[in-house]
Amino acid sequence: xxxxxxxxxxxxxxxxxxxxxxxxxxxxxxxxxxxxxxxxxxxxxxxxxxxxxxxxxxxxxxxxxxxxxxxxxxxxxxxxxxxxxxxxxxxxxxxxxxxxxxxxxxxxxxxxxxxxxxxxxxxxxxxxxxxxxxxxxxxxxxxxxxxxxxxxxxxxxxxxxxxxxxxxxxxxxxxxxxxxxxxxxxxxxxxxxxxxxxxxxxxxxxxxxxxxxxxxxxxxxxxxxxxxxxxxxxxxxxxxxxxxxx
Numbered sequence: 001x002x003x004x005x006x007x008x009x010x011x012x013x014x015x016x017x018x019x020x021x022x023x024x025x026x027x028x029x030x031x032x033x034x035x036x037x038x039x040x041x042x043x044x045x046x047x048x049x050x051x052x053x054x055x056x057x058x059x060x061x062x063x064x065x066x067x068x069x070x071x072x073x074x075x076x077x078x079x080x081x082x083x084x085x086x087x088x089x090x091x092x093x094x095x096x097x098x099x100x101x102x103x104x105x106x107x108x109x110x111x112x113x114x115x116x117x118x119x120x121x122x123x124x125x126x127x128x129x130x131x132x133x134x135x136x137x138x139x140x141x142x143x144x145x146x147x148x149x150x151x152x153x154x155x156x157x158x159x160x161x162x163x164x165x166x167x168x169x170x171x172x173x174x175x176x177x178x179x180x181x182x183x184x185x186x187x188x189x190x191x192x193x194x195x196x197x198x199x200x201x202x203x204x205x206x207x208x209x210x211x212x213x214x215x216x217x218x219x220x221x222x223x224x225x226x227x228x229x230x231x232x233x234x235x236x237x238x239x240x241x242x243x244x245x246x
Contacts, residue, residue: 011229017044043097085167098167129200193231
């Protein structure tokens with residue numbers, strides 16, 4: 001397995017409210033966490049960084065190797081973080097703070113992830129891009145209800161309104177899923193600043209190029225900036241180079 005993480009402020013924002021990192025638990029199992037913060041002043045920066053680092057610190061204290069244990073752990077720590085961010089958000093300095101989160105644990109050639117918000121996890125196998133997550137957003141709810149098309153959703157004026165985030169008053173309900181990966185697969189974990197600017201065809205074309213994984217991360221962000229860079233842009237690429245032993 002090879003891993004590359006990169007974040008960029010983009011072309012229009014004065015600060016970067018995204019945060020992405022990776023951690024290993026006591027058995028060497030990797031957890032990748034990406035968060036896209038929201039809120040005025042420093043609030044978004046604080047929410048995303050706190051969420052990533054809190055989950056990472058707690059992960060480093062665990063020794064899980066079984067997917068069912070990791071699933072239960074993700075549910076528990078994400079709700080605890082939701083309450084922590086919500087409580088801090090009652091202070092004037094952090095009013096309205098919140099963040100998306102993608103937390104992906106990698107066990108051999110298996111992944112299990114938790115998803116909250118409108119950041120995304122995609123699987124690239126050959127020339128095919130499969131979106132593994134469903135946006136927790138107003139426009140996606142309208143698409144699912146058949147009220148608007150996916151094409152209309154792309155240009156919808158309320159596209160950035162999300163229906164779940166870390167820091168909300170109600171308990172958070174993460175989407176959880178597990179997948180078995182094959183040799184050659186790429187996981188693309190990103191904030192919406194990437195996929196709002198470039199297509200799945202752009203992503204698969206860049207991943208097919210003969211360059212290092214870090215260069216592929218840089219190329220994805222460079223293209224998003226070239227197309228406008230309207231938001232912060234973060235990406236975590238995971239490449240499964242060979243079949244893992246079980």
